[in-house]
Amino acid sequence: MRPGGAGSVDADPHRVVAALGIVQILAWGSSYYLLAILAAPISRDTGWPYAWVIGGVSVGLLVAGLVSVRVGRTIEAQGGRPVLAAAAMLLALGLALLASARTLPVYFLSWSVIGAGMGAGLYDAAFATLGRLYGLAARRAITTLTLWGGFASTVCWPLSAWLVGELGWRGACLAYSGTHLVVTLPLVLVGIPAEPPAQRASAAGQAPGVSMPTGRRLLVGLLAVILTAAAAIAAICSVHLIAMLEAGGLSLAAAVALGALIGPAQVGARVVELATGGRHHPIWTMAVAAVLIASGLALLSAGIRTTALALIAYGAGNGLWSIARGALPLTLFGSAGYAALVGRLALPSLLAQALAPTIGALMIARLDASATIASLAILALGNLAAVGLLWWLSAAWTPRMDAQGD
Numbered sequence: 500m501r502p503g504g505a506g507s508v509d510a511d512p513h514r515v516v517a518a519l520g521i522v523q524i525l526a527w528g529s530s531y532y533l534l535a536i537l538a539a540p541i542s543r544d545t546g547w548p549y550a551w552v553i554g555g556v557s558v559g560l561l562v563a564g565l566v567s568v569r570v571g572r573t574i575e576a577q578g579g580r581p582v583l584a585a586a587a588m589l590l591a592l593g594l595a596l597l598a599s600a601r602t603l604p605v606y607f608l609s610w611s612v613i614g615a616g617m618g619a620g621l622y623d624a625a626f627a628t629l630g631r632l633y634g635l636a637a638r639r640a641i642t643t644l645t646l647w648g649g650f651a652s653t654v655c656w657p658l659s660a661w662l663v664g665e666l667g668w669r670g671a672c673l674a675y676s677g678t679h680l681v682v683t684l685p686l687v688l689v690g691i692p693a694e695p696p697a698q699r700a701s702a703a704g705q706a707p708g709v710s711m712p713t714g715r716r717l718l719v720g721l722l723a724v725i726l727t728a729a730a731a732i733a734a735i736c737s738v739h740l741i742a743m744l745e746a747g748g749l750s751l752a753a754a755v756a757l758g759a760l761i762g763p764a765q766v767g768a769r770v771v772e773l774a775t776g777g778r779h780h781p782i783w784t785m786a787v788a789a790v791l792i793a794s795g796l797a798l799l800s801a802g803i804r805t806t807a808l809a810l811i812a813y814g815a816g817n818g819l820w821s822i823a824r825g826a827l828p829l830t831l832f833g834s835a836g837y838a839a840l841v842g843r844l845a846l847p848s849l850l851a852q853a854l855a856p857t858i859g860a861l862m863i864a865r866l867d868a869s870a871t872i873a874s875l876a877i878l879a880l881g882n883l884a885a886v887g888l889l890w891w892l893s894a895a896w897t898p899r900m901d902a903q904g905d
Contacts, residue, residue, distance in 0.1 A: 571842015
């Protein structure tokens with residue numbers, strides 16, 4: 500058992516995080532990031548409208564949100580290995596079904612299966628698994644895992660492009676399907692330790708119940724609002740950023756070059772967080788992330804002269820945010836029931852990610868790009884204020900809850 504919380508088994512965190520890191524790269528690359536490369540070939544080959552093809556990811560995210568609560572509870576009761584193994588098989592099945600899709604209903608059905616795999620296999624499930632294994636000591640493992648995950652698009656976009664060129668989009672889907680069976684699934688089964696039955700029974704009894712104190716319930720609700728707003732901002736920017744930069748007067752080449760600053764900024768911020776060793780409370784991490792995101796969007800709305808600085812700040816904020824959303828609930832509420840709580844918090848965030856790109860497209864059409872960026876900046880500033888409120892409330896209520904043994 501590891502120090503720092505209700506860790507379940509003595510598992511080497513370096514081995515576990517390395518296995519989970521490869522799993523995350525392949526899972527993100529073959530689901531959330533898949534259509535960045537495959538959407539155009541799919542649309543050309545099938546004749547389906549491009550917007551409908553892109554809608555597959557929204558279907559997947561909706562399903563991921565719907566299964567997230569059950570996923571969290573299952574990890575809380577049984578540990579992460581069976582859930583992550585099921586995710587690998589669901590992704591393999593969904594991608595194989597996608598490769599065979601000849602009609603839009605089958606296409607969306609395949610994304611429903613992929614979405615179930617996303618809900619059971621992406622960051623939220625991985626964070627919950629680390630929380631079950633290492634308890635309060637999981638923060639460093641969570642930070643390291645986000646470094647691995649940050650390379651998903653870097654690795655899988657070129658890989659997807661090469662697969663499409665060599666095998667076509669259907670062959671690319673089949674290749675990813677096979678990869679989950681021969682790489683991801685064995686990594687989960689070998690790299691993630693199983694938890695003994697006695698520990699599983701104990702963990703099941705630790706899941707949050709209906710008698711949650713009022714203070715804690717308000718903290719959970721406020722945190723859910725904060726995470727959902729951030730997810731909506733990130734989803735809109737990830738889909739529409741290049742188009743908004745072009746509408747602001749940049750050429751496509753310049754917009755893409757500047758947009759490429761976000762990735763290194765994300766990884767750089769995570770490296771800085773890892774180098775600090777987690778010596779500060781994760782509310783600091785979330786607060787700094789919120790400041791950077793709000794500042795980046797505010798600078799972006801100010802004009803193209805500050806675009807590079809704006810995107811670096813925004814990317815760094817996003818990089819820190821992914822760490823904070825995994826580490827903060829663990830520190831605020833403890834390791835007991837952490838996996839189940841992560842699943843509950845993931846539900847509104849994933850639904851927001853599914854719906855936000857469409858809402859963003861409507862905003863751009865009705866308001867124009869500059870007004871949309873300004874609206875996102877205002878939302879980010881509101882979220883920053885909400886993080887400040889969470890900080891104040893957690894400082895006021897957490898000692899009382901600890902004193903009551905909650």
